[in-house]
Amino acid sequence: MEALNFRHNRMFQPRGLSSFQRLALCTTAITYLLILVGGLVRASGAGLGCPDWPRCFGSWIPPASAAQLPSRFDPSLFNPTLMWTEYLNRLLGVTVGFLIFATAVSAWRHYRREPRILGATVAALLLTGFQGWLGGRVVANELAAWIVTIHMIFALAIVQLLLYATVRSLSRGGGPPSPFLIALIVVTMVQIGLGTQVRGAIDAAIDNGVARAGALASVGTLDHLHRDGALVVFAGSVLVLMWLRARFTKEATLIRWGYVVVGLASIQVALGVAMAYVSLKPATQVAHLTVASLLLGAQTVLLLVHKTETDSQ
Ligand code: HEM
Known part of the structure; x- marks a missing residue:
């Protein structure tokens, strides 16, 4: 948090960070990590490493070898490196989903009377649910550019909302x-x-x-x-x-x-x-x-x- 230098600013709270602020910052940082991993998935061509969604080759835990694939999957689609890259991306996505949920709950506990903070975290939570669904559409549309663009824009909107809630909770007032x-x-x-x-x-x-x-x-x-x-x-x-x-x-x-x-x-x-x-x-x-x-x-x-x-x- 020192890096943001809010504590030294007279408009920001002088004491240590509250539990909400720590959680909101941690959630924002991990959401950025998810964007980075999403970029890795694209650069490595792992987007279709799991050809179905939300499962991967029909199961919640990826299969260990091509021999374990259900018959409806073409074994030539099985590439363990790409599959695990995409699977880890999805796990990180789920983690971010839980963190955003926890941030919204924390906002409800601590900022119930500040509709902008609570509203931003709830909006981030709703968009995250939508984003999960959109991720499935990205796979279904075989990574078509238009839907990847929408997916990216929603990811950025989620980060913007988290940043808004965080900075707003750190500051008082606003012109x-x-x-x-x-x-x-x-x-x-x-x-x-x-x-x-x-x-x-x-x-x-x-x-x-x-x-x-x-x-x-x-x-x-x-x-x-x-x-x-x-x-x-x-x-x-x-x-x-x-x-x-x-x-x-x-x-x-x-x-x-x-x-x-x-x-x-x-x-x-x-x-x-x-x-x-x-x-x-x-x-x-x-x-x-x-x-x-x-x-x-x-x-x-x-x-x-x-x-x-x-x-x-
Ligand atoms: C502030 C300036 C810029 C911003 C915000 C920006 C943003 C972006 C973004 C978000 C992408 C999509 C990446 C992806 O989907 O993986 C992209 C792609 C790209 N940008 Fe930029 N860009 C900027 C400046 C430039 C400049 C100056 C050039 C070249 C002279 C450039 C060349 C490219 C190229 C070649 C791609 C396609 C890369 C790929 O295939 O991954 N960008 N840019």
């Missing part, structure tokens, strides 16, 4: 949200949506026999829009930092979060450039996806900290 920061978040969400479409188009090209090295070149307009979008996100992040430095000279926490946003946007652009001009390495793909979700998270924290700071003036 109106900054339209400038909201615009940056919206543009970043659009950019993330475009990125997942680029990713889908690359996967489709590779499936159609295009060599991995040439797959990006075949994407066309979506790829160009994604590159232009990166410029907007990066320039917007730098402008936000300049504005914070000029306008909130005494708010060190706010300015620090501004730097975090610009730092993550820079890393993201560097990873994108590495994929576009060097090579499409799976590790870079996973990092690009993970940093995208961290960037959006940092922008959300910045928005919430800014709300608090403006209320204090």
